[in-house]
Amino acid sequence: MVGEADLGVEYRPLILDPGDPDDERALVGLRSTPHIEINDLRGLLAAEFGRLNDPPETAEGPADDRWVYYPWRRSVLVLPGPRTFRAIRLDRNRNKLTRAEQDRLRTLTVGVVGQSVGHAIAYTLAQEGACGALRLADFDELELSNLNRVPATLFDIGVNKAIVTARRIAELDPYLTVEVRGGGLDPDTVDDFVDGLGIVVEECDSLDIKLLVRESARRRKLPLIMETSDRGLLDVERFDLEPGRQPFHGLLGDIAATQLRGLSTRDKAPYVVGLLGARDLSARMAGSLVEVGETLNSWPQLGGDVVLGAASVATAVRRIGLGRPLRSGRTRLDIEQALDALADPDLDLDEPAADTETGTAPTAPLDLILDCAQRAPSGGNIQPWSLHTTEQEIRITLDPQYTTAMDTGYRGSAVAVGAALYNARVAAAAHDRLGPHEFIESPDAPLTAALRLGTGTDPELAADYPYALARETNRRIGHGGRIPEPVLSGLAAAAGTENAQLRAATSPAALRAMAEVLADSDQVRYLTPQLHREMFAEMRWPGDDLSDGIDTRSLELAPDERAAMQIARRADVMAQLHSWSAGSALGDYARDRVGSSSAVIAVTFRREPGVQGGGLAGYARAGAAVGRVWLQAQRSGLAVQPMSPVFLFSQTRTELDALSPAYADRLSTLQSRFLEILEVPEQESVALVLRLSYAAAASVRSMRRPVPGGELRG
Ligand SMILES: Cc1cc2nc3c(=O)[nH]c(=O)nc-3n(C[C@H](O)[C@H](O)[C@H](O)COP(=O)(O)O)c2cc1C
Structure with missing residues (x-):
C-alpha cells in the first residue's frame, strides 16, 4: 500500500496534455482500453464560465485543456485549464474570499496529520480553496467503523486513509497538489513531513506523535492547529509568533515524546485528561472515556462534530493564511450550549413606530x-x-x-x-x-x-x-x-x-x-x-x-x-x-x-x-x-x-x-x-x-x- 502511494498512481490523477507526444500516446492507450469511461465536461464548464459575473482574465484557451485520468475510477474527465477551472469552482467563495485572497491562499501548503477528523479538514480546505497544496499523513487503513465520521464510502474500505482523502480531493480538483505520506509519521519521518509547510493541522491519536509534530513545528516556527471533536474544542499554537511557547499550551508540562510512546490506555489516561480538562469534557465523552477498553473500543466521535471541527480549522487556516489576527489559545464552539440558548431573534425595523405628536395646538x-x-x-x-x-x-x-x-x-x-x-x-x-x-x-x-x-x-x-x-x-x-x-x-x-x-x-x-x-x-x-x-x-x-x-x-x-x-x-x-x-x-x-x-x-x-x-x-x-x-x-x-x-x-x-x-x-x-x-x-x-x-x-x-x-x- 505504502509503495503504491509513493508511486503516485493510487491517489494522484494523471493529467494529460494531448499537445505532448508522450501524453498523447498515453491517451491513445487509454482510449483503446476497454471499460475506461471518458467524460468531456468542457462544453458544460464553458457555459458555466460564460454565466459568471465579472469573470477573470484567465489567458487560457483550448491548448490548456487537459485529459485527467483517474486510475481508481477507470475514468477520464476532459477539463479546461487550471485557471479557468478554479475560477468556476471557487467563484461562489466571493466575496467571503475575494479573488485576491484566493490567490494569496494558493501560496499556502497545509499538512494534515491523521485522516479521520483530518479527512474532513483537508477536504474542507480543498473545497474552499484555502490552500494551494496539501500534505496528508496516516498509517492506517479505512474500516467500516470509521464511516460514522469519515466522509468516505464503502469502496474505500481497506485503503490507506490518507489515500482515501487524496482521491476524494483529486475528484474535486485534480489541479490541487496533494502529497501523501501513507506510512504515517514516526521520529524519523516527522521532520520531513513538516518541512516546507505553512501550517500544521494535527489530528492524530498517538500522544507521542502529537508531541513530535509540535516539537517539529516549533523548531520550524510553524503555526499548529488541532480540533478535538468534543464540545467544539479548538487549539491554536502560534509557534511562528511564539517560538518559545510550550507544546499543548504547557498542559503536559515538560514531557518528552519517548515518555508517551506505546502507553496502555490506562497509562494514557492522565495525559488525555490533562490535555482535555476533566471539567470541560462533555458528560458523554467523559463517561465514554471510562468505558474505553471495557464496553467501548475507542473514544467516540460523531460525524457532525467532525464537520464542525473542519469548519473551525478551515476558518483558523484562512485567518493565518491571510495574515489576519489569530492568537494562540483554546476555544470552544459548543453547539449543544448554543442550542440551549435558543431565543426569539431581535425584531428590526419592521415594527411601526408610535406617533409622538402630542400636546395642544398653539392659538396665539x-x-x-x-x-x-x-x-x-x-x-x-x-x-x-x-x-x-x-x-x-x-x-x-x-x-x-x-x-x-x-x-x-x-x-x-x-x-x-x-x-x-x-x-x-x-x-x-x-x-x-x-x-x-x-x-x-x-x-x-x-x-x-x-x-x-x-x-x-x-x-x-x-x-x-x-x-x-x-x-x-x-x-x-x-x-x-x-x-x-x-x-x-x-x-x-x-x-x-x-x-x-x-x-x-x-x-x-x-x-x-x-x-x-x-x-x-x-x-x-x-x-x-x-x-x-x-x-x-x-x-x-x-x-x-x-x-x-x-x-x-x-x-x-x-x-x-x-x-x-x-x-x-x-x-x-x-x-x-x-x-x-x-x-x-x-x-x-x-x-x-x-x-x-x-x-x-x-x-x-x-x-x-x-x-x-x-x-x-x-x-x-x-x-x-x-x-x-x-x-x-x-x-x-x-x-x-x-x-x-x-x-x-x-x-x-x-x-x-x-x-x-x-x-x-x-x-x-x-x-x-x-x-x-x-x-x-x-x-x-x-x-x-x-x-x-x-x-x-x-x-x-x-x-x-x-x-x-x-x-x-x-
Ligand atoms: C439643507 C437640506 C438638505 C436636505 N437634504 C435631504 C436629502 O439629501 N435627502 C432627503 O431625503 N431629504 C433631505 N432634506 C429634507 C429633510 O430631511 C426634511 O426637511 C426633514 O426631515 C423634515 O421633514 P419635512 O420636510 O417632511 O418636514 C433636506 C433638507 C434641507 C433643508
Missing part, C-alpha cells in the same frame, strides 16, 4: 409664527437653530452644535435658517404681524435671522400659510410624467421673488445623468465612515424619540430597500465594500428615485463679489427661496424631496478633502458633472437640490422639537 399669533418657523425643513430634520422671541422680534439663530461634515461651513444650516425665516414671514403675514427682516453674520453667532413683528401683511406670503403647514418631504417613487411649462415657470418665478434662480434638469437624458451622479454621491456617503455615521445618527427607528431626525418610515422604503438598509446601516459592512472598491448598489435608492422623477431642480444664488461661495447670509436668502419654491411646487401638485449630494456645500478642493479623504477626487469629478448637467453658471452657488415628481402623499409626517415657551421670551 406669536406661538403660531414660532410653530410655523419650527416646521421648516432642515437637513436630517436636525432643526439647526434656536428660536428666541420678544414682543417685537423673532430671532432664529443658527446653532453650531448641530453641524455635520456635509454641512460645510454651516452652509446647509444657513439654508435651513433661511427656510425657517420664510415660514415665520408667511405665518406673520397670515396673522397681520409682518415686519421687516434681516440676516446678521457676527463673530458671536455665525448667522441670525431676525423678523420684526409689525402690523403689516403681504397677501402673497399669507397665501402660502396653509401650504407651509402642510409642506412635507415626499420620498415616494414618482410616476414619471412631464411637468407643464407654466408650472416650471411658476417655480422659477417663486425663486426670483426671493432673488434666487432656478436651474432644472427635465429631459430624460439629463435626469438619467443626474441619477448617476446622485447615486455615485450616495455611494461615497455610505463608504466614508464619518458621513455614514452621521447619516445613521439622523435616522430614527421604532421606539426612538421622533422629535428630531428622520423617521425611517418617511424614507418610503420598499421591502427590498428596507432589507438593503439594514445591511447598509452596518459600518463594518461598508468598510468591507470600501476595501473591495465595490458597493455601486448603495446608490440604488437615489438612482431609482431620481429615475422616477419629473425634474431635478437646483435653487441657486449669485455670489456676492469678493465672498467665496457666498456668505451664510447668501445661503440663508436662498434658503428662503427654497421654502417659497417648495410650497409653490406642492401647490402645483408635485411631490418634493431634497437630494443633497455630499459635495453640495463644498466650495474648494480642501473642503472636499476634509469631507471624504478617500473619495475627494471622485467627488470633485461628480461635482463638475452635477453643475454641468444643471448648467449652473460660474458665478452661482447651489443652495439646495430638489427632485420633483408626481406621487401620492408621504406616508408619515415628520415631528419637531417643542417650540420654546414663555421662559425664552425676553
Whole structure:
C-alpha cells in the first residue's frame, strides 16, 4: 500500500496534455482500453464560465485543456485549464474570499496529520480553496467503523486513509497538489513531513506523535492547529509568533515524546485528561472515556462534530493564511450550549413606530409664527437653530452644535435658517404681524435671522400659510410624467421673488445623468465612515424619540430597500465594500428615485463679489427661496424631496478633502458633472437640490422639537 502511494498512481490523477507526444500516446492507450469511461465536461464548464459575473482574465484557451485520468475510477474527465477551472469552482467563495485572497491562499501548503477528523479538514480546505497544496499523513487503513465520521464510502474500505482523502480531493480538483505520506509519521519521518509547510493541522491519536509534530513545528516556527471533536474544542499554537511557547499550551508540562510512546490506555489516561480538562469534557465523552477498553473500543466521535471541527480549522487556516489576527489559545464552539440558548431573534425595523405628536395646538399669533418657523425643513430634520422671541422680534439663530461634515461651513444650516425665516414671514403675514427682516453674520453667532413683528401683511406670503403647514418631504417613487411649462415657470418665478434662480434638469437624458451622479454621491456617503455615521445618527427607528431626525418610515422604503438598509446601516459592512472598491448598489435608492422623477431642480444664488461661495447670509436668502419654491411646487401638485449630494456645500478642493479623504477626487469629478448637467453658471452657488415628481402623499409626517415657551421670551 505504502509503495503504491509513493508511486503516485493510487491517489494522484494523471493529467494529460494531448499537445505532448508522450501524453498523447498515453491517451491513445487509454482510449483503446476497454471499460475506461471518458467524460468531456468542457462544453458544460464553458457555459458555466460564460454565466459568471465579472469573470477573470484567465489567458487560457483550448491548448490548456487537459485529459485527467483517474486510475481508481477507470475514468477520464476532459477539463479546461487550471485557471479557468478554479475560477468556476471557487467563484461562489466571493466575496467571503475575494479573488485576491484566493490567490494569496494558493501560496499556502497545509499538512494534515491523521485522516479521520483530518479527512474532513483537508477536504474542507480543498473545497474552499484555502490552500494551494496539501500534505496528508496516516498509517492506517479505512474500516467500516470509521464511516460514522469519515466522509468516505464503502469502496474505500481497506485503503490507506490518507489515500482515501487524496482521491476524494483529486475528484474535486485534480489541479490541487496533494502529497501523501501513507506510512504515517514516526521520529524519523516527522521532520520531513513538516518541512516546507505553512501550517500544521494535527489530528492524530498517538500522544507521542502529537508531541513530535509540535516539537517539529516549533523548531520550524510553524503555526499548529488541532480540533478535538468534543464540545467544539479548538487549539491554536502560534509557534511562528511564539517560538518559545510550550507544546499543548504547557498542559503536559515538560514531557518528552519517548515518555508517551506505546502507553496502555490506562497509562494514557492522565495525559488525555490533562490535555482535555476533566471539567470541560462533555458528560458523554467523559463517561465514554471510562468505558474505553471495557464496553467501548475507542473514544467516540460523531460525524457532525467532525464537520464542525473542519469548519473551525478551515476558518483558523484562512485567518493565518491571510495574515489576519489569530492568537494562540483554546476555544470552544459548543453547539449543544448554543442550542440551549435558543431565543426569539431581535425584531428590526419592521415594527411601526408610535406617533409622538402630542400636546395642544398653539392659538396665539406669536406661538403660531414660532410653530410655523419650527416646521421648516432642515437637513436630517436636525432643526439647526434656536428660536428666541420678544414682543417685537423673532430671532432664529443658527446653532453650531448641530453641524455635520456635509454641512460645510454651516452652509446647509444657513439654508435651513433661511427656510425657517420664510415660514415665520408667511405665518406673520397670515396673522397681520409682518415686519421687516434681516440676516446678521457676527463673530458671536455665525448667522441670525431676525423678523420684526409689525402690523403689516403681504397677501402673497399669507397665501402660502396653509401650504407651509402642510409642506412635507415626499420620498415616494414618482410616476414619471412631464411637468407643464407654466408650472416650471411658476417655480422659477417663486425663486426670483426671493432673488434666487432656478436651474432644472427635465429631459430624460439629463435626469438619467443626474441619477448617476446622485447615486455615485450616495455611494461615497455610505463608504466614508464619518458621513455614514452621521447619516445613521439622523435616522430614527421604532421606539426612538421622533422629535428630531428622520423617521425611517418617511424614507418610503420598499421591502427590498428596507432589507438593503439594514445591511447598509452596518459600518463594518461598508468598510468591507470600501476595501473591495465595490458597493455601486448603495446608490440604488437615489438612482431609482431620481429615475422616477419629473425634474431635478437646483435653487441657486449669485455670489456676492469678493465672498467665496457666498456668505451664510447668501445661503440663508436662498434658503428662503427654497421654502417659497417648495410650497409653490406642492401647490402645483408635485411631490418634493431634497437630494443633497455630499459635495453640495463644498466650495474648494480642501473642503472636499476634509469631507471624504478617500473619495475627494471622485467627488470633485461628480461635482463638475452635477453643475454641468444643471448648467449652473460660474458665478452661482447651489443652495439646495430638489427632485420633483408626481406621487401620492408621504406616508408619515415628520415631528419637531417643542417650540420654546414663555421662559425664552425676553
Ligand atoms: C439643507 C437640506 C438638505 C436636505 N437634504 C435631504 C436629502 O439629501 N435627502 C432627503 O431625503 N431629504 C433631505 N432634506 C429634507 C429633510 O430631511 C426634511 O426637511 C426633514 O426631515 C423634515 O421633514 P419635512 O420636510 O417632511 O418636514 C433636506 C433638507 C434641507 C433643508
